[in-house]
Amino acid sequence: xxxxxxxxIGLLTALRLKQQGVDVSILEKGKVASEASWAxxxxxxxxxxxxxxxxxxxxxxxxxxxxxxxxxxxxxxxGHDIQRIQSGLLIPCFAEDKxxxxxxxxxxxxxxxxxxxxxNPEQALAVEPTxxxxxxxxxxxxxxxxxxNPELLTAVLLYLQTLDVPIIEGSEVVKLLEDKQGQIIGxxxxxxxxxxxxxxxxxxxxxxQTLAAQSGFxxxxxxxxxxxxxxxxxxxxxxxxxxHDDAYFVPRRDGRILVGASMENVGFERGNTKExxxxxxxxxxxxxxxxxxxxxxxxxMGFRPGSADGLPFLGEVESKPGLWIATxxxxxxxxxxxxxxxxxxxxxxxxxxxxxxxxxxxxxxVQDSQQIGYPKA
Numbered sequence: 001x002x003x004x005x006x007x008x009i010g011l012l013t014a015l016r017l018k019q020q021g022v023d024v025s026i027l028e029k030g031k032v033a034s035e036a037s038w039a040x041x042x043x044x045x046x047x048x049x050x051x052x053x054x055x056x057x058x059x060x061x062x063x064x065x066x067x068x069x070x071x072x073x074x075x076x077x078x079g080h081d082i083q084r085i086q087s088g089l090l091i092p093c094f095a096e097d098k099x100x101x102x103x104x105x106x107x108x109x110x111x112x113x114x115x116x117x118x119x120n121p122e123q124a125l126a127v128e129p130t131x132x133x134x135x136x137x138x139x140x141x142x143x144x145x146x147x148x149n150p151e152l153l154t155a156v157l158l159y160l161q162t163l164d165v166p167i168i169e170g171s172e173v174v175k176l177l178e179d180k181q182g183q184i185i186g187x188x189x190x191x192x193x194x195x196x197x198x199x200x201x202x203x204x205x206x207x208x209q210t211l212a213a214q215s216g217f218x219x220x221x222x223x224x225x226x227x228x229x230x231x232x233x234x235x236x237x238x239x240x241x242x243x244h245d246d247a248y249f250v251p252r253r254d255g256r257i258l259v260g261a262s263m264e265n266v267g268f269e270r271g272n273t274k275e276x277x278x279x280x281x282x283x284x285x286x287x288x289x290x291x292x293x294x295x296x297x298x299x300x301m302g303f304r305p306g307s308a309d310g311l312p313f314l315g316e317v318e319s320k321p322g323l324w325i326a327t328x329x330x331x332x333x334x335x336x337x338x339x340x341x342x343x344x345x346x347x348x349x350x351x352x353x354x355x356x357x358x359x360x361x362x363x364x365x366v367q368d369s370q371q372i373g374y375p376k377a
Contacts, residue, residue: 001017001022001023001024001025001197001198001199001200001201001348002024002025002026002027002186002187002195002197002199002200002201003017003024003025003026003027003200003201003203004026004027004173004187004200004201004202004203004204004211005026005027005028005202005203005204005205005207005208005327006026006027006028006032006033006167006169007033007035007036007037007203007205007333008033008037008149008152008153008156008333008334008337009037009203009205009326009327009329009333009337009340009341010026010028010201010203010204010326011026011032011033011153011156011157011160011167012156012337012338012340012341013201013203013326013340013341013344013345014026014160014165015156015159015160015163015165015341016341016342016344016345016346017345017348017349018160018163018165019163019345020345020349022345022349024165025165025166025167025168025195026160026165026166026167026168027168027171027172027173027187027189027195028167028168028169028170028171029170029171029172029173029204029207030169030170031169031170032157032167032169033150033153033157035205035206035302035303036205036206036302036303036304036305036333037149037153037205037333037334038149038150038153038302039149039226039228039300039301039302040149040226040302040304040333040334041146041149041228041248041250041258041260041261042146042147042148042149042152042250042334043089043144043146043241043243043248043250043334043335044064044067044084044144044145044146044147044334044335045064045089045141045144045145045241045335046060046332046335047243047331047332048101048372049108049112050101050104050105050107050108051104051310051371051372052310052311052372053311053359054111055355055356055357055358055359055360056311056359057108057112058112058355058356059336059339059355059360060332060335060336060339061112061113062339062355063335063336063337063338063339063340064145064335064338066338066339066342067084067145067147067338070338071084074152074155074156074159075155077158077159077162078155078158078159078162080151080154080155080158081151081155082147082148082151082152082155083147083148083151083252083253084145084146084147084152085145085146085253086142086143086144086145087144087145087146087239087240087241087250087251088140088141088142088143088144088239088240088241089140089141089144089240089241089242089243090119090124090127090128090138090139090140090141090240090241090242090243091105091138091139091140091242091243091244092124092128092131092132092135092138092242092244092287093135093136093137093138093139094132094134094135094136095134095136097244097245098245099245101139102118102137102139105139106118106139109141114141114143115141115142115143116139116140116141117139117140117142118137118138118139118140119137119138119139119140120137121133121135121136121137123138124137124138127140127239127240128238128239128240128242129290130237130238130288130289130290130291131242131287131288131290132286132287132288132289140240144241146241146250147334148252149334152334171189171190171191171193172189172190173187173188173189173190173204173211174188174189174190174211174214175187175188175214175215176188176200176211176215176320176323177194177196178320178322182319182320182321183321183322184197184199184200184320184321184322184323185197185198185322186200187200197322198322199322199323199324199348200322200323200324201324201325201326201344201348202219202323202324202325202326202327203325203326203327204327205221205303205305205327205333206221206222206223206224206268206303206304206305206306208221208305208313208325208327208328209221209222215320215323216319217317217319217320219313219325219327219328219362220307220308220328220366221305221306221307221313221327221328222265222267222305222306222307222374223267223268223303223304223305223306224263224264224265224303224304224305224306224330224374224375225262225263225264225265225266225269225301225302225303225304226260226261226262226263226264226301226302226303226304227260227261227262227264227272227273227276227277227280227299227300227301228258228259228260228261228299228300228301228302229258229259229260229277229280229281229296229298229299230256230257230258230259230296230297230298230299230300231256231257231258231259231284231291231294231295231296231297232255232256232257232294232295232296232297233255233256233257233291233294233295234255235253235254235255236251236255237251237255237257237290237291237294238251238257238288238291239251242287242288244283244287246283246286246287247259247260247280247283247284247287248260248261249284249288249291256297257291257294259280259281259283259284260280262276262279262280263375264276264375265374265375265376265377266377268303270301271301272299272300272301277299281296304330304331304333305327305328305329305330305333306328306330306373306374307328307330307366307373308366308367308368308369308373308374309366309367309368309369309372309373310330310331310369310371310372310373311328311330311359311360312326312327312328312329312330312332312336312340312360313325313326313327313328313360313361313362314326314340314343314344314357314360314361314362315347315357315360315361315362315363316347316362317362317363318363324344324347324348325362326340326344330372339355343355343357
């Protein structure tokens with residue numbers, strides 16, 4: 001089998017296929033693990049899941065349930081620490097917020113079994129002194145974890161190396177090969193090299209739409225740019241992940257704090273901008289004044305593989321038998337990686353999913369969503 005794309009989705013799915021005895025190779029147009037999977041913040045919690053259909057929350061819960069075993073497996077096989085830690089997640093609420101999430105968040109947490117606490121201003125400032133004293137209340141999910149994306153990718157890559165799974169960089173797939181019956185039987189790269197395959201998995205993130213169009217079918221995946229600023233502080237300056245509509249803050253074990261992330265519909269326009277940096281720093285001063293003296297250490301950006309309805313594309317393409325899709329995970333790729341890899345590997349080998357998958361079908365009629373779809377251009 002061939003996997004197109006060496007992000008966390010492609011890498012982990014290839015690992016699961018290999019573990020079931022499949023001869024699998026990974027083709028990557030650029031460098032392995034260098035795009036959205038590397039750039040993301042690693043929050044192991046869906047972003048505002050109450051805005052999504054229930055099937056999405058069920059998929060996320062199933063994925064997060066797999067993380068403890070995945071962490072143990074990677075540690076045992078590679079000895080590499082993916083830095084999965086329980087930070088908890090806190091949403092501070094202010095009177096001037098454009099959207100007030102309290103009621104919807106409470107209903108969702110009760111429905112899907114997530115422990116959520118509503119904190120008054122005194123309690124919020126007691127657990128996070130860096131918060132603005134203007135906070136009205138805060139919503140706290142104590143059981144939320146995070147993972148350090150580059151370390152997760154490193155561990156998966158090390159494991160793939162021990163299993164002798166080929167990862168071929170600089171190998172852009174430009175065409176899907178099919179037989180007279182329309183069955184996918186391999187791929188052609190830009191260098192003119194062909195690879196035969198019983199099945200192909202397209203997991204090329206934001207670049208998936210281009211290959212789909214070249215191959216005669218529609219796949220609505222577009223890049224949504226996100227810029228991140230890295231602050232350097234002392235360990236435990238910030239104890240929880242802070243998520244607000246204007247910015248999020250993710251504290252790493254070493255004291256560094258990720259501040260992110262913009263939502264930009266600008267195509268594949270690379271680079272960090274002064275405008276977004278100023279917006280993120282203004283949000284930091286307003287929401288988290290206790291971080292005002294933190295040193296700005298670094299900036300980076302990535303392209304989330306977005307979809308118009310905010311949901312991933314998972315499954316086989318009806319018009320292209322033998323072509324499977326796992327892309328469009330948008331803001332939830334790392335959180336959804338374990339279940340995506342398990343589902344897709346099993347499904348490609350004939351095991352039908354037990355979860356409801358219709359909402360994620362690559363053949364679905366995608367409905368635009370202003371709440372969780374593409375940002376305005």
